[in-house]
Amino acid sequence: MEERNTHWLVIGLIAYLLVIGWHTLEPIGRALPLFVCSGLLVLSYAGHFLYFRAMVNVRRFRSVDHLLTVATITGILAFSSTLMADFSKRLVSNPWQGELLSQLIDFMRLYVVLVYLLFVLFLFKKLLFYQKKRSVILLWRLFALLTITASIASFQGFSMPRLPLQLAWATGITLSMILATRIKWIAFQDRANHWLSIGLLSVIVLVVIGLWQQLERIDLPLILLEHPVRNLFLYLIIGMVLIYGVFSILALFFNLPISSVMEDKDSEIKSYQELHDMILNRDSPEDVFKKLFSVCMSNTFSDAGWLELRENRRKPMQIAEGVEVDDIELLERSLSFDARFEKQTASDHIYFPMLSPKTLSLNGNGSIRYQSMLVYPIRVEGELVGKIGLLKEFEDGFDDYMIGMGKSYIQQSKVVYENVSLLKSKIEAELDMEQMRVARKVQRGLLPDSFPKNDYVSVSAFSESALEVGGDYYDFFRLGEDRFAFVIGDVSGKGTSAAFHMAQLKGIFQSLIQLELEPAEFMKLANQSVNNCVKQGLFITFTLVLLDFELGKMVYSRAGHCPLLIYSATQDSARYLEDDGIALGIMESEQFVHHQMIYELPLETGDIIALYTDGISEGRNAKTGEPFDYDRLLKTLMKSRFLDANAIRDRIYSEFKAFTVGDLHRDDASLMIIKVQ
Secondary structure, three states, X not given: OOHHHHHHHHHHHHHHHHHHHHHHOHHHHHHOOXXXXXXXXHHHHHHHHHHXXXXXXXXXXXXXXXXXXXXXXXXXXXXXXXXXXXXHHHHOOOHHHOOHHHHHHHHHHXXXXXXXXXXXHHHHHHHHOXXXXXXHHHHHHHHHHHHHHHHHHHOOOOOOOHHHHHHHHHHHHHHHHHHOOOOHHHHHOOHHHHHHHHHHHHHHHHHHHHHHHXXXXXXXXXXXXXXXXXXXXXXXXXXHHHHHHHHHHHHHHHHHHHHHHHHHHHHHHHHHHHHHHHHHOOXXXXXXXXXXXXXXXXXXXXXXXXXXXXXXXXXXXXXXXOOOHHHHHHHHHHHOHHHHHHHOOOOOOEEEOOOOHHHHOOOOOOOOOOOEEEEEEEEEOOEEEEEEEEEEOOOOOOOHHHHHHHHHHHHHHHHHHHHHHHHHHHHHHOOOHHHHHHHHHHHHOOOOOOOOOOOOEEEEEEEEOOOOOOXXXXXXXXXXXXXXXXXXXXXXXXXXHHHHHHHHHHHHHHHHHOOOOOHHHHHHHHHHHHHHHOOOOOOEEEEEEEEEOOOOEEEEEEEEOOOEEEEEOOOOEEEEEOOOOOOEOXXXXXXXXXHOOOXXXXXXXXXXXXXXXXXXXXXXXXXXXXXXXHHHHHHHHHHOOOOOHHXXXXXXXXXXXXXXOOOOOOOOEEEEEEEEO
């Protein structure tokens, strides 16, 4: 790509050399009129603009910090070279040495300023295109068109009205300020990288200001016109770079508190993963809940707390931290936690924002220094087996976020524990067919067999394992009134091993989706969770689809899974979305993010989304060995596109079964049909 666009650089350089020759060599100056020289300067500006647009576009950077470091080092070198040129100009300013060398030095300084401004402009374009949208692309194209058109202001030989130039300047600055709000990349920087980015951006801004000053000192009156608005091309780029740099620095400063919150969130996810690992390692329930208690204490910043658990559901076990056993008994007697939880079976916590003597019914008989308390019940298979109490020394010490976080830890740990332990215990008890049928029934319970009716989509799905249990997984979650999340995954391998990891995948999805993360962060943490949970050599292909009917769009990301099959009602055609993405569990998250992309598509009534596993596309005919393949799946969808989701699923399933009957090497096969209503 870069090699194919070097002709723009050649054109720009030749035009610039001709401008230098016109200005410094008398024969060329006499041969070419002034307006031709101005035209060559405009051509040079345009050629360099188009070259750097293509060159920077194909450059790849490891991270935002890498990009900013390249811009900073290049800027320091550029500014240093202009300073050296300025110093050299002073040395040769004596009359006996003439003006020729002085003019050549000024042309060199102008060229360095031009090249660096264009380079950093398109580097910043990469930042503002982070998770780009159509509106951002349109605004950038308007700015680029305005900038390259503004080079015409450099024409001499005729009188250009001042008003259009001023309007173009005002429009360019307005577009720059709108584009400067596109700083989503900041949200993905941790606190340490925030400070590094602030430092690098500050240097870049200072370099651009320094180059601006150098521009003002260049003595080329026929090239750089007296009024700045006549040099609109250069000043629009300077304005854009400075505005985006300053906006980014301010946003990074204001985002510093949020970055610490994001680090806390990462800590919360790691805490959950530690709990998850303990369950998968088949640690005792007591050890799991001890860890759960420690996590709840640290992540809610509690001053004290206790865990009560009935070992084997008979002998009570109690762990206290920062609080005396007598105080715990006082709280139990006064507030009757067990009775409350037994009576209110749906209650998932009790919160006391103010523990006054009146609340505790002390009547002067004892006291406690803690002012607020949060108590969670621990229920396994519907039975109350213990509780976790958390205490703080000041009133109303637990906000809604802390309460929800602790509740999520307990609920999700319990769900994962119950799912995985039940599946393992059933499969490992006996390997005969009857026990495997039980395991199949348990696994089927992990997949939704029905989807709630709503006004936006109708959904239908089926899953068929090659053995009694398998590794295919699909699921959904309703994020709001008009927002839905759908996933499908396929664990490598077959049988019980794949089934175990399929249960883990459900726990990962159900825990992460409730945090309402951005799709990129969700996929990153999902990959991290799979790396921590799945043994080396196994991986999981995965697709995440988010439907937002308020914005009328679909956001999706594919991690090595089969390409999505989409039917567009407006175009009356179906196609596969061939997108980038690597399976979960293959590489660490630092490398994973460079292979993961987030895509957006509009949603229209009648659109159909087909999620499936490779057991569908690779299912073979027993006689011919021919695969069912993507083309047959697409044609079947097109034939049934006017039916509802259930009928489409049944049509595809019946054709698939008829085609693959007798196939002895079939894989797990799953299909989910989502139709926009």
